[in-house]
Amino acid sequence: MSGQEQFLQLSHLYKFFDDVTAVNDISIDIEQGELISFIGPSGCGKTTLLRMIGGFHNQDKGSITLDNQSIDHLPPENRPTGMVFQNYALFPHMSVYKNVEYGLKIEKVPKQERDSRIKEALKQVQLEGYENRQPSELSGGQQQRVAIARCLVLKPKVLLLDEPLSNLDANLRMIMREEIRRLKDELNLTIIFVTHDQEEALSISDRVIVLKDGTAQQLDRPDNIYNEPSNEFVANFVGHANILEGKITIENEQSNFVTPSFQFRIAHPNNIDHDQQLKAVIRPEKIKIDPNGNFEGIVNRIIYNGNFTRYFVLINDTEIIVDDFNAHGLGEYKRNDSITISFPENPHFIHKEV
Amino acid sequence: MTTETTRTTKSKKLVSEFRQFLSEPWFAILTTILAAAILLFIVIPVFAVFFKSFGIGSGGFTFEYYKEFFARSYYLNSLLNSLGAAIISTIVVVLLSVSISLYVTRSTSFLSKFYRGAALLPLVAPPFIFSLSLIILLGRNGVVTSLLNDAFGLEFSIYGFWGVVLAQILGYFPIGYMLVESTMRNMSPSLENASRDLGANQSKTLRKITLPLSQSGITKAGLLVFVMALADFSNPLIIGGGETFIAAEAYLLVVGQQNLEQAAVLGVFLIIPSLIVFIFQTYVMKDSGLETISGESGASNAPLTKRVKSVVMTINTLFVSFIVLMFIMVVLGAFVKIIGIDNSFTLEHFQSRNGWDSLYTSIIVSFLAAILAATIGMLQGYLFARKPIPGKKALEFLTLFGLAVPGTVMGIGYVLIFNGSPFFLTGTVLLIVLNMTFRKIGVGLEASISKMHQIDSSMEEASNDLGAGPYRTFGKVVVPLLSPAFIAGFVYTFMTAMVSISSVIFLIAPGTNLAAVHILNLAEQAQIGMASAMSFVLIVIVLSCMGLLKYIEKKTGVSI
Numbered sequence: 059m060s061g062q063e064q065f066l067q068l069s070h071l072y073k074f075f076d077d078v079t080a081v082n083d084i085s086i087d088i089e090q091g092e093l094i095s096f097i098g099p100s101g102c103g104k105t106t107l108l109r110m111i112g113g114f115h116n117q118d119k120g121s122i123t124l125d126n127q128s129i130d131h132l133p134p135e136n137r138p139t140g141m142v143f144q145n146y147a148l149f150p151h152m153s154v155y156k157n158v159e160y161g162l163k164i165e166k167v168p169k170q171e172r173d174s175r176i177k178e179a180l181k182q183v184q185l186e187g188y189e190n191r192q193p194s195e196l197s198g199g200q201q202q203r204v205a206i207a208r209c210l211v212l213k214p215k216v217l218l219l220d221e222p223l224s225n226l227d228a229n230l231r232m233i234m235r236e237e238i239r240r241l242k243d244e245l246n247l248t249i250i251f252v253t254h255d256q257e258e259a260l261s262i263s264d265r266v267i268v269l270k271d272g273t274a275q276q277l278d279r280p281d282n283i284y285n286e287p288s289n290e291f292v293a294n295f296v297g298h299a300n301i302l303e304g305k306i307t308i309e310n311e312q313s314n315f316v317t318p319s320f321q322f323r324i325a326h327p328n329n330i331d332h333d334q335q336l337k338a339v340i341r342p343e344k345i346k347i348d349p350n351g352n353f354e355g356i357v358n359r360i361i362y363n364g365n366f367t368r369y370f371v372l373i374n375d376t377e378i379i380v381d382d383f384n385a386h387g388l389g390e391y392k393r394n395d396s397i398t399i400s401f402p403e404n405p406h407f408i409h410k411e412v
Numbered sequence: 413m414t415t416e417t418t419r420t421t422k423s424k425k426l427v428s429e430f431r432q433f434l435s436e437p438w439f440a441i442l443t444t445i446l447a448a449a450i451l452l453f454i455v456i457p458v459f460a461v462f463f464k465s466f467g468i469g470s471g472g473f474t475f476e477y478y479k480e481f482f483a484r485s486y487y488l489n490s491l492l493n494s495l496g497a498a499i500i501s502t503i504v505v506v507l508l509s510v511s512i513s514l515y516v517t518r519s520t521s522f523l524s525k526f527y528r529g530a531a532l533l534p535l536v537a538p539p540f541i542f543s544l545s546l547i548i549l550l551g552r553n554g555v556v557t558s559l560l561n562d563a564f565g566l567e568f569s570i571y572g573f574w575g576v577v578l579a580q581i582l583g584y585f586p587i588g589y590m591l592v593e594s595t596m597r598n599m600s601p602s603l604e605n606a607s608r609d610l611g612a613n614q615s616k617t618l619r620k621i622t623l624p625l626s627q628s629g630i631t632k633a634g635l636l637v638f639v640m641a642l643a644d645f646s647n648p649l650i651i652g653g654g655e656t657f658i659a660a661e662a663y664l665l666v667v668g669q670q671n672l673e674q675a676a677v678l679g680v681f682l683i684i685p686s687l688i689v690f691i692f693q694t695y696v697m698k699d700s701g702l703e704t705i706s707g708e709s710g711a712s713n714a715p716l717t718k719r720v721k722s723v724v725m726t727i728n729t730l731f732v733s734f735i736v737l738m739f740i741m742v743v744l745g746a747f748v749k750i751i752g753i754d755n756s757f758t759l760e761h762f763q764s765r766n767g768w769d770s771l772y773t774s775i776i777v778s779f780l781a782a783i784l785a786a787t788i789g790m791l792q793g794y795l796f797a798r799k800p801i802p803g804k805k806a807l808e809f810l811t812l813f814g815l816a817v818p819g820t821v822m823g824i825g826y827v828l829i830f831n832g833s834p835f836f837l838t839g840t841v842l843l844i845v846l847n848m849t850f851r852k853i854g855v856g857l858e859a860s861i862s863k864m865h866q867i868d869s870s871m872e873e874a875s876n877d878l879g880a881g882p883y884r885t886f887g888k889v890v891v892p893l894l895s896p897a898f899i900a901g902f903v904y905t906f907m908t909a910m911v912s913i914s915s916v917i918f919l920i921a922p923g924t925n926l927a928a929v930h931i932l933n934l935a936e937q938a939q940i941g942m943a944s945a946m947s948f949v950l951i952v953i954v955l956s957c958m959g960l961l962k963y964i965e966k967k968t969g970v971s972i
Contacts, residue, residue, distance in 0.1 A: 114605055114714065133717070134608040147606035151624050160620075161610035205606075212610065 065090040065248060066111075066216055071120035073106055073272075080106045081117070082272035088216075093242050093249040095259035098269035099295070104252045105220055107269070111250065112218050113137045125215055135164075140209030141218040145225065146201045148193035154180070154204050155189040161212045179211035182241060199230045206241070217249045223258065235262050256296045260284060268292050284341075286406050293339045293408070300340045300379055305333055306407075315405070319374035320353065322401040330407055338405040342368065342381035347391075351400035357391050371397055429800040436799070436882050443801055446792055450807060453850035454814040457825025458683065464676035464828055477677045487674075490656035491681055493573060493648075497657070498641035501580040505637045506630055508585060509592040511727045514618070514720075517596045518713035528593075530732040533739060535586045536954040538911040538928045540646035541947055542582040544935050545741040546570050547651060548751055548944070555741075555752045571653030579647040582735060584640050588633040595629025596622070601713040614717045635689045643682055643818030645914040650935045658682055659820040659914065666824060666918065676828075679821040690816035694809065742951075745944030761945035767930060771949060774927040777841060778909035781848035786901035788849070789856015790894050794886065796857070797864035798872070808857070815854035819914030822851060827918050839921030847916055848909040856901025863897040903961055907954055 064087035073081035081103045088094055096104035109115045111122060113134035121130050129137050148157055158179055162172045180186055183203035193201060202222060209217055219238070223231045239262060242249055253259050259266050260280040268275040268283065268291075276288040287293035290301055304317035306327065313326045315338055330336070343366070355371035355378065369380045369391060380399055391397055434440050460469075467474040481487045512531055516524050534541070549556050550570035560566040570578070603625065607617040623630075648657035658678050665675035716724060741751075746762070748755045792811065796804055826847055830837040837843040871893070875885040913928040920929055927950055934943035 112605075112609060114608075133613070134605070134714075135611045135613050137609075139609070141606070141609045143602040143606055145600060145602055147600065147602035149603060149607075149621060149625075160607070160612070164611040164616065208606075208610065 064088060065092075065125060067121075067123045068107075068111070069121055069123075071107070071110060071117045071122070073103070073110060073115060074118050079272050081110065084120075084269075084272075084274055086267060086274075086277060088248060088250070090248055091242070091246040092264045093239075093247075093251060093262060095251045095253060095263040095266045096269060097253055097256055097259045097266060097295075098275075100254060101271075102269040103272035104254075104269050106272075108141075108218050108220055108250060108252045111216065112139050112141045138215040139218055140212055140214030140216070142202070142205045142209055142220065142222050144221045146193075146205040148201055148204055148208075150193050152193075153189065154185070154191050154193070154196070157193070157204055158208045158211050161208065165212070175211050179207040182210060182245070183207045183237075198226050199234060202226065202234060203237075206238075210241070210245070215248065217247050219249060219251045221252055221254065223253070224255075231258070238262065260296070268295060270295075287339055287408065289408055290337060290339075298342055298379060300338075300342065300345070302338045302340065302376070303335065304338065305335055306330065307333070315401075317376070319376045322352065323403065324401075324405065325403045327404070327407060334409075336407045336409065338407055340402060340405045342379040343383075344402045344405075345378065345380045346400050346402075347380060347382050347397060348400040349398060351398035353400065354396055354398050357393055357395045357397055360391070360393060369397065371399060373399075426802065430802055432800045433802060438883060439795060439799055442791065443795055443799070446788065446795075447803075447807055449788075449850070450810050450814075452829075453846055454817070455810055457822055457829050458817055459825075460828040461676045461679045461683070461821055461825045464673055464824075465680045467673055469828075470673060477673045480674060481677050481681075486656065487661065487678070490658045490661045490678070493576075493655050494642050494644070494658040497573065497577045497580060497644075498638050500577050501584060501641045502588075502634050502638040504581045505585050505588040506592070506634050508581075508727065508731055509589040509633060510623070510626075510630065511724050512589060512732070513593040513596045514622075515716065515724050515728055516593060518715055527728055527732050530735050531589050532586050533735060534583055536907065536911075536958065537739075537742075537951050538646075538931060538947060539583050539644075539913065540579070540650055540932060540935065541742060541951075542579040542738055543575070543647045543650035544931075544940070544943055544947060545738040545745070546575055546579055547935075548741045548745045548940060549737075550575075551940075553752055558752055569653075571651055573652075573655050575651040575653065576644070576647050576655070576657065579651055580641045580644055582738060583644075583647065584637045585735075587640065588637045591629050591633035591636065592626065595626045599625055604713060608714065614714070614720050618720065632693065635693060639686045639689050639816070639818075642685055643820060643914070645820050645917075646932055649932065659818065662820050662824065663914075663917065666827065672824065672828065675824055679818075679824050682818045683821045686816050686818055690813060694812070739951075742944045742947050745940055746948040747945075748941075750941060751944075761941040762949070764942055764946070766925070767927070767942065767946050767949075770925040770930040771927045771946070771953075773841070773924055774910055774950075775953070777844050777848065777926065778906050780845045781852070781909045782902045782906035784845065784849040785853045785905040786856050786898045789853050789901040790860045790891070790898045792853070792857050793860025793864055793897060794890050794894065797861050798869065808861075811857050812854040814851050817851070819851070819912065819916075822847065823915040823918030826915070838919060839924060841924055844916050844919050844924060844926070847919060848905065848912060851912075851915060852905040852908060853901075855904045856897065859900045860894050860897035863894055867893050899961070899964075903957065906957060910950065910954055 066086075066088040068084055068086045068088075071081050071084045072079065084103075084107060086094070096107060098104050106115060110117050113129070113132060113136075117130070121128060123129070124138065149160065152160070155176060158176045159172055162175060167175070176189075177186070180188065183206050185200065185203050185207065188196070188200065188204075193204065196204065205222075206217075222238075223234050226234060235258065238249070238251075241247060251259070251262060260283070263280055265278060266280050266283050267277040270291055276283055276292050278286075283292065283296055287296065287299075293299040293301060302315070302317045304315050304321070306324070307314050307316050307321075308326070313324050314321045315324050315336075347369075353373055355373040357369050358372045358377060359370040361368040364384070366381050366383045369382065371378045371380055378399070380397075433443075463469060465477055467477065512527055516528050516531075546554075547570065548554055550568075551557060552569045552571070554569070557568055557570075560568060599622070603621055604617050607621045608614070612620060643659050644657065645659035645663060648655070648660040649663075652660065659682060662675045662678035662682070665671045665678065715721075745751045747757055747759070749758045749760075795801060796808055801807070826843065827838065829835065830843055837846075867890075872885050872889055875889045876882070880888060911928050913926075913932060916926055917929050917932070920926060927946060931943050931946045931950070934940075934946065
């Protein structure tokens with residue numbers, strides 16, 4: 059931002075489909091070697107944005123620069139980007155080797171160099187020895203690796219991944235996540251990763267951009283996205299949250315957050331005016347079940363989740379979600395038990411949306 | 413040891429299958445009747461032609477008729493002409509199909525819809541409609557021919573080999589086009605996108621990815637068009653001029669000379685290529701369709717780039733305009749006195765008693781055939797998809813074989829079988845209906861088998877579990893679910909029966925003349941006005957049926 063050119067710059071991008079604004083004024087600066095995720099519900103414009111970078115959609119307004127060069131007017135075949143498609147799009151009439159060779163042949167790379175680069179790319183994705191397989195003979199994870207190798211072999215400046223893990227089962231998803239991270243670190247790849255899975259985005263990314271209806275909601279590090287969501291949408295889309303409406307009052311040097319049904323002590327927040335309508339975002343695991351807690355509630359519902367138990371606690375008709383880690387086995391409370399809890403001292407505040 | 417055990421398990425399986433088959437007696441009886449009908453109305457007539465070509469049944473086994481075939485250049489020429497015309501029209505149809513499919517599958521513009529609509533238009537017309545309009549346009553006194561003659565003194569007419577080729581290209585185009593288009597449409601767009609992303613431009617992508625992946629569809633289209641063009645019967649009769657073609661020749665041998673044996677020899681030469689192609693398609697091509705992996709979100713094919721688009725659009729526009737022009741010529745021909753000579757408006761071509769009578773017969777016969785074919789197809793589809801039927805694969809093969817047999821061969825076969833004792837059916841409406849039905853039941857069968865595969869068998873199990881027996885389950889659960897397949901079979905049979913000619917022309921008698929045959933006769937006698945008028949009416953009827961179908965589809969929400 060500060061005068062220094064970024065590696066990949068999206069500035070003020072717009073895309074309209076009929077009367078729908080699919081991408082609405084998106085600007086992102088991406089550093090070399092960074093992995094950035096686009097997340098949001100379906101129809102939020104994340105895939106459209108990705109396809110715009112790949113050259114499959116032309117933006118209606120705005121510009122894209124990559125490595126100090128505008129790529130706006132380049133067709134997909136001339137862009138130095140590599141895309142891994144959601145369904146992998148392996149050419150079914152070609153072997154693994156031929157699939158990976160495809161782009162090199164078009165670049166007219168000599169045979170010997172082609173061969174060594176294909177070997178290297180397949181090694182990078184740990185698929186040595188699979189050269190002569192047909193795509194139909196590979197598992198989902200292997201197909202995925204071929205699709206990545208097919209891009210890597212061309213040494214793209216940016217790797218574009220369109221929901222790459224959505225067709226894999228849960229365990230494989232974890233493994234491929236690690237794999238992508240490893241490749242990124244080893245080869246210093248710049249990666250854009252589209253997903254609708256917030257957990258995946260948080261775990262894999264250097265930064266995350268949350269999109270809704272084509273508009274950027276927040277662009278930040280994963281921990282900031284989670285802990286300091288910019289608005290209620292982000293708070294709810296990424297993880298679960300208790301969102302309490304109220305305002306801050308100060309009495310006797312002590313700040314309190316006052317909701318219609320109860321109030322609790324908070325540390326005095328910086329840069330926030332008191333007597334203003336606010337929303338406090340409190341993650342369920344930040345609320346403690348605490349015998350010395352200052353709030354007594356009734357357990358209304360319980361969901362057992364294995365590693366933690368989620369309690370829905372009623373305090374004066376307001377339902378509060380509380381996650382309790384099951385460090386010692388089963389959660390100890392039952393429905394209609396009374397329970398005491400304490401709120402964290404420094405919840406995250408967002409302004410009430412107009 | 414092991415082979416023995418497999419044999420015993422196999423025979424055990426067969427026994428249990430048979431027992432199960434008999435446990436629902438009504439279904440068993442139905443299947444038996446069906447099998448008998450397929451044998452009688454599809455298989456036996458074809459064998460009859462084969463035997464007749466060796467003189468069996470009329471003087472004992474002999475090769476004389478084959479010798480005759482090879483001795484006379486006349487017959488051999490007809491085979492070569494047919495082969496030549498079929499090869500050329502196949503190549504042209506395939507190229508045009510690819511060109512139009514390329515545009516239509518990646519554009520939703522008005523032009524794309526226009527291309528598609530016009531490309532499919534020939535389906536609603538009798539197969540020889542283009543001969544008719546080519547004569548109007550380029551015949552001896554054709555509109556264009558007269559102009560050329562007046563202006564430059566050019567003597568020219570379309571009659572002959574190339575006229576037949578042109579008429580075949582136009583007439584068989586939709587069949588090829590539909591197959592090519594659907595293969596291209598089913599291809600995942602991200603494959604092309606991936607190729608672009610990897611650095612290939614669009615024309616390279618088309619060559620390296622799109623066309624190789626459409627290969628199975630293109631091959632199928634080519635084979636089908638080739639077989640149909642080879643067996644083409646009506647175009648050569650109308651526009652062939654002095655050239656002879658094999659199917660037309662066979663017909664003339666039967667009708668003109670009563671030489672059934674020689675006609676049967678031509679029939680054998682007609683059926684061999686069809687049989688080869690049919691077996692090739694059923695056994696060799698079956699699994700060759702490359703599977704593309706599905707599961708992507710709303711991606712679409714990239715629009716054509718300027719370079720590719722300009723080539724494709726030029727070809728498409730020229731060809732499609734030509735089709736439309738052909739139809740316009742028929743409409744004009746129907747409403748003016750003598751097109752090109754006296755262009756005053758008239759309705760006199762529509763005032764033909766024989767014409768309207770034949771049309772009435774056609775509608776009745778086609779309707780009956782359509783009901784019968786759709787019902788049998790549906791029943792058969794259910795039985796074949798769900799019931800253990802001994803020899804079901806063979807029966808299915810034979811049913812579909814009915815679609816592949818050239819009409820001329822079937823027609824000759826019907827004459828051979830049903831003319832004399834014990835049937836004496838020639839000339840009856842019943843025989844015409846049966847002929848139309850059994851030539852087309854394969855379509856209804858395929859539609860309902862594929863529909864049955866979409867319906868989970870747990871649906872019927874649920875009905876059984878709720879207390880309904882097998883027959884009630886069939887009536888209350890299966891029939892309603894299969895209704896789209898029934899309608900598809902009905903519409904297809906009706907449409908094709910209305911314009912079919914090559915087989916039924918052998919079976920008509922005074923009083924049971926059919927519209928398509930009547931038009932053919934008119935065209936042969938150069939009664940262009942009346943032929944055009946009748947064709948026009950026929951097209952309107954078939955089009956309105958399709959319109960009605962679309963309406964039902966919209967109203968009921970059942971996709972057909």
